[in-house]
Amino acid sequence: MIWVxxxxxxxxxxxxxxxxxxxxxxxxxxxxxxxxxxxxFALTRHLDRLTRxxxxxxxxxxxxxxVRAACAAVLAANPMPLGRLRLTYTGGTSPLGSERGDGxxxxxxxxxxxxxxxxxxxxxxxxxxxxxxxAVAGLKTTSxxxxxxxxxxxxxxxxxxxxxxxxxxxxxxxxxxxxxxVLDGRLLTPRLESGCLAGITRQLVVDWSGxxxxxxxxxxxxxxxxxxxxxxxxxxxxxxxxxxxELAGPGPVTLKAMAEFAARSGDDLDP
Numbered sequence: 505m506i507w508v509x510x511x512x513x514x515x516x517x518x519x520x521x522x523x524x525x526x527x528x529x530x531x532x533x534x535x536x537x538x539x540x541x542x543x544x545f546a547l548t549r550h551l552d553r554l555t556r557x558x559x560x561x562x563x564x565x566x567x568x569x570x571v572r573a574a575c576a577a578v579l580a581a582n583p584m585p586l587g588r589l590r591l592t593y594t595g596g597t598s599p600l601g602s603e604r605g606d607g608x609x610x611x612x613x614x615x616x617x618x619x620x621x622x623x624x625x626x627x628x629x630x631x632x633x634x635x636x637x638x639a640v641a642g643l644k645t646t647s648x649x650x651x652x653x654x655x656x657x658x659x660x661x662x663x664x665x666x667x668x669x670x671x672x673x674x675x676x677x678x679x680x681x682x683x684x685x686v687l688d689g690r691l692l693t694p695r696l697e698s699g700c701l702a703g704i705t706r707q708l709v710v711d712w713s714g715x716x717x718x719x720x721x722x723x724x725x726x727x728x729x730x731x732x733x734x735x736x737x738x739x740x741x742x743x744x745x746x747x748x749x750e751l752a753g754p755g756p757v758t759l760k761a762m763a764e765f766a767a768r769s770g771d772d773l774d775p
Contacts, residue, residue: 505581507574507613512581520610526594529602530647532610533557538736539587539615540773542579545736547572548774549704550591553644558593560643563609566593574613582615588737590614592646621738623762624753626745627678628663629725630654634676636699644701651679663745665733669722670699681735682706684715685728686757691715692724705734705765708775712768713761730755740765
């Protein structure tokens with residue numbers, strides 16, 4: 505069952521207009537929320553970021569009460585131990601062009617099953633750059649084509665994620681994750697000014713593990729003693745291969761971050 509604009513409908517019957525601006529020009533924002541045994545994790549933080557992204561596009565603020573009701577409805581209708589709760593909020597039905605119409609935004613809430621992630625993974629670096637000067641830098645928009653292309657390139661070389669530099673050649677982020685590195689024993693992650701997304705898991709790891717934000721060169725990936733990724737469904741995941749470079753792991757700093765995140769997220773589902 506999927507929630508579409510106020511109604512809970514069967515997945516095969518769920519539909520939005522072919523003129524929806526999220527479909528025609530990618531004029532929309534979204535959130536992916538981890539659901540554990542029918543309960544959403546860090547939902548307040550996700551709703552706050554959904555609002556920030558919507559404002560960045562000039563969309564009306566989403567009604568948090570409505571979004572919470574949508575989440576509760578799909579979680580109750582689709583019981584599963586671990587799920588990916590996807591919230592999509594778009595410009596609604598609009599003309600065939602960049603100009604937005606005057607109709608109401610579209611809100612969709614859908615839930616799919618997710619598998620527990622492995623503790624370690626491989627990543628690949630890509631030549632494409634994040635534009636930290638973009639009008640949508642730092643916003644979680646539905647315009648995801650560059651991530652689709654980069655992730656497919658990573659998959660072709662046996663990696664689960666692709667890592668980007670920004671236009672200044674600084675370390676930025678993955679297609680759907682933030683990256684942390686350990687240099688001289690210090691746990692570091694790129695500043696938001698790099699153009700990376702303000703990841704929910706990223707911020708929790710910074711708060712809980714004492715990580716520091718830093719302006720990092722892309723070749724920090726070559727010098728790092730440890731590297732790990734964070735995201736809603738990865739939590740904290742150790743990187744044991746970057747391109748052809750093998751890393752022993754998970755290392756001690758990564759293991760500590762993994763344990764801290766597991767313990768504290770288990771104690772509080774809406775930190």
